[in-house]
Amino acid sequence: MIKKIQWSGGVGMKRHVLIVEDERSISSYVKKELMFEDYEVSTAFDGVEAIEKFESANPAVDVVLLDWMIPKIDGLGVLRRMKKIQPNTPIIFLTARDYVGxxxxxxDAGADDYITKPFEIEELLARLRLIFRKWSTERTTSYRVEHLFLDTTAHIVSINNETINLTQREYALLLFFMQxxxxxxxxxxxxxxxxxxNFDGQDNxxxxxxxxxxxxxxxxxQPSLIETVRGVGYRMR
Structure with missing residues (x-):
């Protein structure tokens, strides 16, 4: 987003956190604490599963908590893959690797924050609040709804990081729906x-x-992002 987005969960919906951690006791503990704080939480225990869940998540993942030392694909590899799929999703490394390098x-690979194990859950919660607060204060120039991303500064619309072409009227209509x-x-x-x-055209x-x-x-x-509301008009789901 260019780091500026509308929450994938929408107003009144829970923020979705994906925990990628192969130590199940840590994963379970963090998941329980986040759910207590009213987050929606998904978990993955290796790099392949993490990428699959990230791509297929519905609602979309709002932030990833990513361990470095995980099986199949390590955290750095997962980070790079996720940033190619959706470059705007924040990723926080959770790892025992505390070397500066x-x-x-x-x-440098795109992580948004870094927490070294062991950590206090209060610190993690504070880091999450900081990321969400930053997004909330910058959310007026870009919007994301599931696989769809719109950036008003660059005037582009993309689907899964692939730019699509819209006419000016289509762009304006989509922007209004997303807002x-x-x-x-x-x-x-x-x-x-x-x-x-002053437009004198018809409803059709x-x-x-x-x-x-x-x-x-x-x-x-997948179902259409723009739903027909009988007797009214339309709604972006």
Whole structure:
């Protein structure tokens, strides 16, 4: 995000943390503490499982707690893969490797923070709050909804890190949906907000542009991001 995003969980939803840690006692302890703090938590115990869960997570992962020394693919390899899949998701290393060179390597590869084991859970919670607070104060220029990312500064839209081309009107309509995620919006309101109050077109203009957007932003094996709300209009889920 360019580090600026709308939470994948949306307003009122839990923030999703993925713990990648092969020591099950540590993983279980951290998971229990995070769930007590009202986070949604997923776990993975090796690098391959971590990448699979990161790619398929629904809701999308908001932050990853990543151990360096894990089986199959080590933490540094997982970090690099995750940053290619979704470069904007914060990743915090949890590791016993306290050498400066290791820390530098992790940060240079894209890690957002670094906590050395053993650590106090209060420190981890504080680091999470710091990351989320930073996102919240910068969230007005970019938005993410599941696999879809929109950056208003660069004026780009991407799906799983691949840029897609939208017309100016499609872009404006998508931006409005993303800014009002979870809200049912009438066709009349969409015409007023996106086309302008002086636009004298018909409501079916909105229907046509929603169809255009769906063909460009939806994945074939997943439900449409833009839902039809019977008797009202549309809503970005």
């Amino acid at each position: 290791d820390k530098v390597a992790g940060l 009002h995620r979870g809200e049912a919006i009438s066709r009349a309101d969409l015409l007023d907000e996106v086309w302008g109050m 203009t909105v229907d046509a542009y929603v169809r255009y957007l769906r063909t460009k932003i939806d994945l074939s094996d």
